Amino acid sequence: MKKALFIFLALASIGLYGQSKDIRAAFRLDYYMEEPTAEFVVCLPEDSTYLGATVRLTSASGQTYSTRVEQPGGMVGLEVPIADLAEGAHRFQYAIQTDKGTVEGSAELKKLPYKFNAVQVDRKTGGVIARGMPLIPYGFYCYSPVQPMIQEEEVVRGFNLISPYQSIPGSDRKMRKVYMDRAAELGMKVNYNLLSVATAGTGYNRNQNPEERRQMFIEEIKAFKDHPALLSWYLADEPDGRNTPVEVLRELYQLIKSIDPYHPVSIVFMHYGSERKYIDCYDISMGDLYPVPTKPVAGVAQFQKSMSDALQLEKGIWLVPQSFGGNEWWTREPTAGEIRASVYMGLLNGSRGFQFFIRHGQNGFPKSTTAWGEAAAVALEVAEMTPYVLSGQAAPKVAASDSMVEARAWTRGKNMMVAAVNKENTPKDLVLQVEGWDFTGELKVPFENRTIQVRNGVIEDKIDALGSRVYKLEADPVLxxxxxxxxxxxxxxxxxxxxxxxxxxxxxxxxxxxxxxxxxxxxxxxxxxxxxxxxxxxxxxxxxxxxxxxxxxxxxxxxxxxxxxxxxxxxxxxxxxxxxxxxxxxxxxxxxxxxxxxxxxxxxxxxxxxxxxxxxxxxxxxxxxxxxxxxxxxxxxxxxxxxxxxxxxxxxxxxxxxxxxx
The missing domain is CATH 2.60.120.260 (Galactose-binding domain-like)
Known part of the structure; x- marks a missing residue:
């Protein structure tokens, strides 16, 4: 992605205490098609420096739009009509003005012709939009040839994504069309694996003629870029662990975008900070920590938070939850609780897609049907929460009384969901305080078929070891x-x-x-x-x-x-x-x-x-x-x-x- 699409603002007035380095701004979607409006989003520091500031946006033709900062810190949105905007790239200038100075910068809006199978990255939430609807991809890596029953078995559980490892030079494209066509008619999506003709990974042949490999890379993208099952391109697997040169991946990323500007490119990283090193090489950053059993599973939360903080308002964020173990460096696979906790830790810390490593039916990976059953149960919970998690609406902060419990709120209209996860393998008393909330009344616990009484905005409950809790306030008559x-x-x-x-x-x-x-x-x-x-x-x-x-x-x-x-x-x-x-x-x-x-x-x-x-x-x-x-x-x-x-x-x-x- 070109740096013009995302700007760290430069300080235009020394009266702003150097805070401008913490400001980020971009248009919400990585590109637009037939949307009547576009949202310009500014992310401000979590303090009162910019409270009362004016955000002003000016188009190349001189049309100006503005809004006022009403809350200390967080996201500020500004709607811009774009129905009459021509296709192409458009540069907008903006200014954030306070009584102590002004921060200025520019942002690019890209508009493309409509395409049915387009997938847009929502920079504000880190999610994706497919067919005009918010989507949290939730699925798994698998092997090739793809097991003939695995898609139909997993789609009924709630999984909506697959990503088969495959050797493009070593197999017939017709076989790849088989699983792609089957995915489409089942309603599943595919994170399409290009590793074998990219830089390294499964099926990659270092001795292959580079020009032949490049041509295969191009032909594969052209063959599937219009397929209804295509969600994204999977370009590289742990390049930070292989020391893959940035310029090599950047060139391949730009090549993909020149052929198919409608689908995001994903890369998985194994180390902290790698997402910034390869920033120009992808649209979706995936994190694979694999902590079980040598490290605390709680590390997933910090790993995904670090990635999310680094890429806020810039890229999509996914998690690769661990669903294997028992050999190599891992003496066992995760338990059902560890799988549940990992997904919820990712969700609460910015992950907006989940691709388990790895699934091989019926109980190859993982061996435990109980553990995989828990992954499926969480799939349905994540699907239910999707319009809240990807609404992009402001939501209050949630504080937990226990430092090993994380919690977060999302809103949809006047409704609210609050989710909590226990990062330890010990049951706990759960006490949550929603910021600025003095509600007394009944909350639903939607995934447990019960309700709970709340007093003065404090939620008191129990939470299982490595468990999760979700609460829902239904206050919007429109919904x-x-x-x-x-x-x-x-x-x-x-x-x-x-x-x-x-x-x-x-x-x-x-x-x-x-x-x-x-x-x-x-x-x-x-x-x-x-x-x-x-x-x-x-x-x-x-x-x-x-x-x-x-x-x-x-x-x-x-x-x-x-x-x-x-x-x-x-x-x-x-x-x-x-x-x-x-x-x-x-x-x-x-x-x-x-x-x-x-x-x-x-x-x-x-x-x-x-x-x-x-x-x-x-x-x-x-x-x-x-x-x-x-x-x-x-x-x-x-x-x-x-x-x-x-x-x-x-x-x-x-x-x-x-x-x-x-």
Missing amino acids: TASLDSLNVVDPSFEANTSVGVPNAVYAQVGKGRGSTYFVDSRTAHTGEHSLRLITHKNGEGVTLQHFPIIVDSARTYTLSFWAKAGAQEEFPQEKNYVNARGKVKVEKIRPVDPVVNVTARLKGRTLVDENFTIDSPQWKRYQVDVYVQKQPGKGREGITLNFRLDTRAMIWMDDICFTPKE
Whole structure:
């Protein structure tokens, strides 16, 4: 990334006590496409030096925008309209003015043509945006050839990312297309490994002709840059441990960006401070500490905090949690608690992606199914927290009474989540104080199906050894579902007692492997949640049967629901697969609109059997009238309402109603 994209401000007035070295400023996204506005962000020191200051931003055409600093320290945002801005790079000048002087600098905004599979880095949060939605990638490294069952087994657990080690010179590209195509139709993303044709790592051949290697590097990027499963490029593995020259990686990074400016480049580091040395060589910095069992697992927190502090408002931050052990330098693998604590320590210290090293099914790595089950449990928790963690909104600080407990808050509208992690293998009394908060009342503990009473802004609870706790304050009426439970139980999918899955349904998975149904906290028609359905193959969707409906007889009801469609481009039209003889074949698949089959039955009699084409990427209401002649009984004697996404597609559903026709 060019240094113009991120500026450490220069002191323009000696009256600012030399604090300007602690100021950072940049546009929030590394590039923009069709967004109507762009947020310019300034990160100020955590003191009152700039309280009351004016932040002024001026475009090349002379248009000026300004805001006032209302809080001592932290992030200050300024919205800039960019709908009419031409594609290309645009230089903006800014000034931060106080009564004691002015700090000045410039920042670059990049605008690119729209591209469907684009992935943007959110510098304000350290996260990424894919398909216009916030995403915390959560997955694992794996081996090649990719085990044929591993993607479909792990996607249903909540994992959304894979990154296979692979030898590009030593294998057929068709095999790489197989796992990429499978990832796309399952809704997974790929951190694509380029090590074997980059500088070093798995599959790298030092004796290969450099020009041949470079050409392979270029061709591989061109082959997959438009693939719907592509999330990012994995350029280097621990270059700080291999003493890889900075200029070599910088040249490769710039080459990637010249071919594909739409996807971030990632590098993993093993030492403190390496992220600054290689600052011009990547967009996402990954940290792999691997402390178990020789060092305290608490070191993960400091390692990720150091990286996050060094790259704030500049790069994305990921963690590589350890999920191996028992040989080489590691006499054992992490426990379930150590895995949970590692992820939460990363999350609380700026990590916005998680790529475990390593997974080999079914219990190759890790050996412990209990430990891997915990990684999966945390995957669903992280997914639920995503719109809070990546909101970019200001949040109060949280203080813990125990120095070995870390805590942090995030906000979404007027709602708030507070997370805590115990860095020691000892249970503790948990006392948390939210800064500036005098709330007395009830908080949800969303991942434990309980509530807790808070008095005067102090949270008091217990926390397990190497455990985590998450609390939620629901105070925003905009984020509250408008439907009650009249007739349909949990009509808005807000009561996901087991995080990530809907409460009041039976799921009939059928013969297919890999079709999924998850409660999604990132988008909703009303409230905070909707139901995301992905069917990987026509005719192999999951059927969801709602809890039986009890209504009056001899009248007509309106069955309605809201839905929106994912893009057809999510699913490759040419699918590479391995046949029974081990040969790679290509199946051409015609794209189709999502079709949802809806049935309602009462005591074996079909009341409605209708197909709905979900034809809009925006929320749209669908409905059908249902006449109920005989009053249903209780329990299983009620009306059974079934939904099934029949076609190879992705949709979201919300607000299911069964109400008397007006």
